[in-house]
Amino acid sequence: MKNSYLNSSIKQFQYYKSLGDKTIDQLTLEELKKEFVKDSNSISIIVKHLVGNMLSRWTNFLTEDGEKEWRNRDEEFRDTFNSKQKLIDDWNKGWNCLFEALNQVEDLEQIIYIRNQGHTVTEAINRQMMHYAYHVGQIVFIGKLVKGADWKSLSIAKGKSKAYNNDKFSKDKSRTHFTEDL
Numbered sequence: 724m725k726n727s728y729l730n731s732s733i734k735q736f737q738y739y740k741s742l743g744d745k746t747i748d749q750l751t752l753e754e755l756k757k758e759f760v761k762d763s764n765s766i767s768i769i770v771k772h773l774v775g776n777m778l779s780r781w782t783n784f785l786t787e788d789g790e791k792e793w794r795n796r797d798e799e800f801r802d803t804f805n806s807k808q809k810l811i812d813d814w815n816k817g818w819n820c821l822f823e824a825l826n827q828v829e830d831l832e833q834i835i836y837i838r839n840q841g842h843t844v845t846e847a848i849n850r851q852m853m854h855y856a857y858h859v860g861q862i863v864f865i866g867k868l869v870k871g872a873d874w875k876s877l878s879i880a881k882g883k884s885k886a887y888n889n890d891k892f893s894k895d896k897s898r899t900h901f902t903e904d905l
Contacts, residue, residue, distance in 0.1 A: 731900065732848050733825055738902045739852075739859045740818050743770075745877050746866035747814065752807040754869045766862050766869075767804045770814050773858050775799040777817035780837065780851055781824035789837035789847070821851075 746766070747755065755767045764772075779794040804810045831845045842850065867874045879887045 728831065728845065729825065729828060729848075732852060733822065734900045734902050735852055736818075736821060736825070736855070739855050741902075742877055743814065743859050743862050745875075746863050747807075747811060749870055749873075749875060750866055752804070752810070754866075755807065755810060756802055756804070757865070757869055759865075759868070764800070764861070765802060766865050767802050767810055768800055769858050769862055769865075770810055771802070771804070772796075772799040773855060774813045774817035776851075776854065777821050780847075781820045784824040784847075785827065785833060785835060785844075788839065789835065 747770075750766065752767075755770075756765050758765045758768075775794055775796060776799075779791045780789040782791065804813075825848070828844055831843060833844050834841045835844060835847050836842070837847065837850070863877060
């Protein structure tokens with residue numbers, strides 16, 4: 724169970740990171756900072772929040788509470804990025820922290836804490852995966868709104884489902900993770 728679940732979780736996290744990467748790649752710094760209404764979250768703010776969450780949750784994941792004393796969550800919602808490269812560097816720093824922590828997992832039933840609430844490692848991974856999927860979905864949606872007709876689809880493009888399925892069903896059945904051919 725451990726290998727299957729953990730490997731699948733890592734691939735899912737990699738998939739969500741890749742969706743964020745591909746969105747960020749399509750946008751300028753100004754587009755990353757675009758807020759559609761006052762006090763809404765731009766992509767750059769969502770990235771800053773995700774990075775803060777990842778660093779807090781995954782630093783010393785197995786031995787310290789996931790809500791670190793040094794985290795300033797409210798500050799995560801102030802856009803302070805002054806370059807796209809800094810945003811990308813921070814984005815990668817957060818994800819690298821996550822992947823390094825997951826590589827240390829040996830016992831999925833070990834209890835860890837987030838704000839003094841006990842979670843098995845499996846529950847903590849699920850909690851964070853859903854949180855990150857939620858925010859990456861926002862990033863992609865905002866990116867698509869910003870780019871409009873210039874958006875490069877990250878999945879099966881509209882009107883292409885039949886061709887995509889025909890290609891999939893033309894191949895032999897195999898045991899692979901859906902992200903392996905993306």
